[in-house]
Amino acid sequence: MTPALELKNVSKTYQLRQSGGFFARTTDHLAVNNVSLTLPRNQILGLVGESGSGKTTTGMMAMRLVEPSAGQILVDGTDITALGHAALKPFRRKMQVVFQDSYSALDPMMTLAQIVAEPLHIHGLGTASEQTEQALEMLVKTGLDRSYGNRYPHELSGGQRQRVAIARALILRPQVLVADEPTSALDVSVKAQIINLLLDLQAEMGLSILFISHDLSVVRSLTDKVAVMFQGRIVEEAPTETIFTDARHPYTRSLLDAIPVLNPRERRARTFLSRVQIEAATPRLSGQDGTPELHDIAPGHRLEAIR
Amino acid sequence: MTLLNIENLTVSFPQHDGVVQAVRGVSLRVSPGESIGIVGESGSGKSVTCMAALRLLREPPSRIVADRLELGGVDMLRAGRTQLAAVRGRIAAMVFQDPMTAFDPVFTIGHQIVETIRAHRDLSKSAATTEAAALLARVEIKTPDAILNSYPHQLSGGMLQRAMIAMALSCRPQILFADEPTTALDVTIQAQILHLIKQLQAELGMALIMVTHDLGVVAETVDRVVVMYGGRVMETAPVQDIFDAPLHPYTQALMASMPGRTPGKQRLIEIAGASPNPANPPTGCPFHPRCAVADAQCAAEAPAFRALSESRAAACWRLA
Numbered sequence: 001m002t003p004a005l006e007l008k009n010v011s012k013t014y015q016l017r018q019s020g021g022f023f024a025r026t027t028d029h030l031a032v033n034n035v036s037l038t039l040p041r042n043q044i045l046g047l048v049g050e051s052g053s054g055k056t057t058t059g060m061m062a063m064r065l066v067e068p069s070a071g072q073i074l075v076d077g078t079d080i081t082a083l084g085h086a087a088l089k090p091f092r093r094k095m096q097v098v099f100q101d102s103y104s105a106l107d108p109m110m111t112l113a114q115i116v117a118e119p120l121h122i123h124g125l126g127t128a129s130e131q132t133e134q135a136l137e138m139l140v141k142t143g144l145d146r147s148y149g150n151r152y153p154h155e156l157s158g159g160q161r162q163r164v165a166i167a168r169a170l171i172l173r174p175q176v177l178v179a180d181e182p183t184s185a186l187d188v189s190v191k192a193q194i195i196n197l198l199l200d201l202q203a204e205m206g207l208s209i210l211f212i213s214h215d216l217s218v219v220r221s222l223t224d225k226v227a228v229m230f231q232g233r234i235v236e237e238a239p240t241e242t243i244f245t246d247a248r249h250p251y252t253r254s255l256l257d258a259i260p261v262l263n264p265r266e267r268r269a270r271t272f273l274s275r276v277q278i279e280a281a282t283p284r285l286s287g288q289d290g291t292p293e294l295h296d297i298a299p300g301h302r303l304e305a306i307r
Numbered sequence: 308m309t310l311l312n313i314e315n316l317t318v319s320f321p322q323h324d325g326v327v328q329a330v331r332g333v334s335l336r337v338s339p340g341e342s343i344g345i346v347g348e349s350g351s352g353k354s355v356t357c358m359a360a361l362r363l364l365r366e367p368p369s370r371i372v373a374d375r376l377e378l379g380g381v382d383m384l385r386a387g388r389t390q391l392a393a394v395r396g397r398i399a400a401m402v403f404q405d406p407m408t409a410f411d412p413v414f415t416i417g418h419q420i421v422e423t424i425r426a427h428r429d430l431s432k433s434a435a436t437t438e439a440a441a442l443l444a445r446v447e448i449k450t451p452d453a454i455l456n457s458y459p460h461q462l463s464g465g466m467l468q469r470a471m472i473a474m475a476l477s478c479r480p481q482i483l484f485a486d487e488p489t490t491a492l493d494v495t496i497q498a499q500i501l502h503l504i505k506q507l508q509a510e511l512g513m514a515l516i517m518v519t520h521d522l523g524v525v526a527e528t529v530d531r532v533v534v535m536y537g538g539r540v541m542e543t544a545p546v547q548d549i550f551d552a553p554l555h556p557y558t559q560a561l562m563a564s565m566p567g568r569t570p571g572k573q574r575l576i577e578i579a580g581a582s583p584n585p586a587n588p589p590t591g592c593p594f595h596p597r598c599a600v601a602d603a604q605c606a607a608e609a610p611a612f613r614a615l616s617e618s619r620a621a622a623c624w625r626l627a
Contacts, residue, residue: 044572050493050494050495050496051464051493157581157582158349159581160581187348187349187520187582188348188520188521188522188561188564188565189348189560189561189564189577189578189582189597190348190578190581190582191564191566192564192566192575192576192577192578193577193578193579195566195574195575196574196575196577199572199573199574200574214493214494215494215566216494216567217523217565217566217567218566218567220566220567220570220571221566221567221571221572221573221575222566222572223572224572240571240572241570241571244570245570254495255494255495257498258494258495258497258498259494259523259567260497260498260501260521260523260524260526260527261523261526261527262522262523262526262550262565262567262568263526263550263551264525264526264527264546264547264550265547265550266526267526267527270498270502272495272498272499272502
């Protein structure tokens with residue numbers, strides 16, 4: 001079956017100005033370097049890595065919210081990389097996004113019903129009263145009752161605002177949801193609620209979710225597959241439990257090792273690797289030298305290694 | 308001897324439409340060298356408790372009332388400006404969540420550390436600079452001199468947090484308040500900073516108060532845990548007991564909702580509802596609207612915080 005979303009050799013280069021005033025030279029910074037990802041239908045793919053690893057840029061490129069410098073983006077098998085504004089619009093319906101900071105993502109001057117109905121309005125779906133009715137139903141689906149329709153974002157808690165953001169993203173019944181750290185700003189007791197909501201809606205609506213996060217504990221509970229980004233590259237990708245039990249790349253291992261223990265009894269000494277040490281420890285599949293590349297080492301398990 | 312002694316602390320902030328009671332009757336004792344974790348969600352009063360202990364809140368608007376508030380033997384409720392200045396830095400120091408806003412962007416790191424040292428200790432500028440470099444080396448910064456000459460925006464979050472810890476240690480405090488010191492950091496950097504704080508605490512024999520919402524941070528760093536909710540202390544126990552046998556229903560629910568405890572994609576055990584609004588807290592026990600075992604008594608009257616054994620205490624009618 002055609003994957004819901006596919007990134008093929010996608011890169012993003014930003015030009016950085018060096019200091020030196022008017023005659024300053026620019027240097028290229030490769031924020032995302034030749035990333036290929038497949039999001040199968042009805043699955044949740046976790047994209048993890050530290051800040052600056054390029055995971056958010058990758059997510060934004062998948063939505064065409066950031067233009068890729070190279071590579072292709074396929075939604076439902078159609079290449080949308082070069083589509084113009086008008087041609088892209090029908091595809092925008094198929095992909096939606098939820099951000100970390102739900103406070104700045106919601107217009108403070110609009111009621112929740114207006115916020116959730118806005119995508120329907122933009123795409124001209126239904127009459128105004130139908131749009132409002134659908135928005136209220138969507139609010140109920142995300143765990144807020146209909147009375148919330150007349151409220152404003154500032155009246156809500158962080159968890160409730162994130163529910164509204166999810167309701168707005170899903171009202172167009174998209175195939176793909178990019179969720180960029182949607183639980184990072186939430187309290188511990190509310191985080192579980194939002195994770196459960198995403199799991200329920202994914203199953204119910206047949207969603208495919210690209211879940212961007214630095215929280216590996218959340219990723220373990222929520223995702224089917226995990227891709228690990230390091231310095232703009234994908235260095236390892238595998239089914240979630242394989243990542244947690246049989247990680248091969250030194251960066252993946254250092255990320256896993258850094259997760260705080262779940263019980264004080266498991267306290268342990270850790271060794272911290274620098275970037276240079278991680279690069280130097282790139283796995284070798286044979287004794288030879290070469291450039292590191294992604295290789296399939298087991299079904300569904302890709303590893304950046306020197307062959 | 309008790310280093311920090313708080314009895315029945317209440318902190319309130321008057322608003323145009325009522326009073327926000329951020330802390331409602333918190334008692335806490337910390338002995339020299341002890342490490343305590345204060346766990347709670349946003350609005351639980353954990354940060355405000357620490358800010359009040361150091362009298363860092365602006366009064367008014369805030370109002371601090373307590374039966375006792377002593378830090379290093381100083382009565383913090385009656386201490387004047389100079390006495391407070393002597394306590395801050397020398398007896399107690401604080402590390403904040405966001406090192407970017409804690410440093411002044413227009414001065415170098417070195418300038419700010421030297422300024423702190425000289426405010427509290429009678430050292431020449433060059434001696435203080437040498438001391439600052441030694442402190443940066445102490446927090447495992449490999450190029451102290453380069454960092455001394457850097458401005459905050461030139462450093463990464465992890466590096467800035469190290470510099471802030473160095474600054475906090477500059478007057479050899481007896482107790483370090485660390486308020487979510489790793490929340491803004493990546494998981495690998497978090498592990499390094501927690502390791503550093505633990506190591507320094509052991510070496511210097513400092514007491515530590517680690518304020519966090521993250522049970523993992525608590526599991527990594529402290530000996531004793533204080534669980535706060537809705538401005539009150541719900542439970543306190545040695546760290547291993549909190550994880551092995553939490554007693555308070557809130558602590559139990561919090562533990563059960565931690566993601567990643569068992570392998571595999573799965574729904575989590577959630578706590579229904581949201582944290583109480585501090586401007587309009589529920590009557591009785593603040594957790595009763597979300598509690599699975601609450602009854603009419605819980606809604607009517609707040610349970611007293613009482614000892615359950617030599618090392619454990621909780622505020623819950625069900626545990627009486």
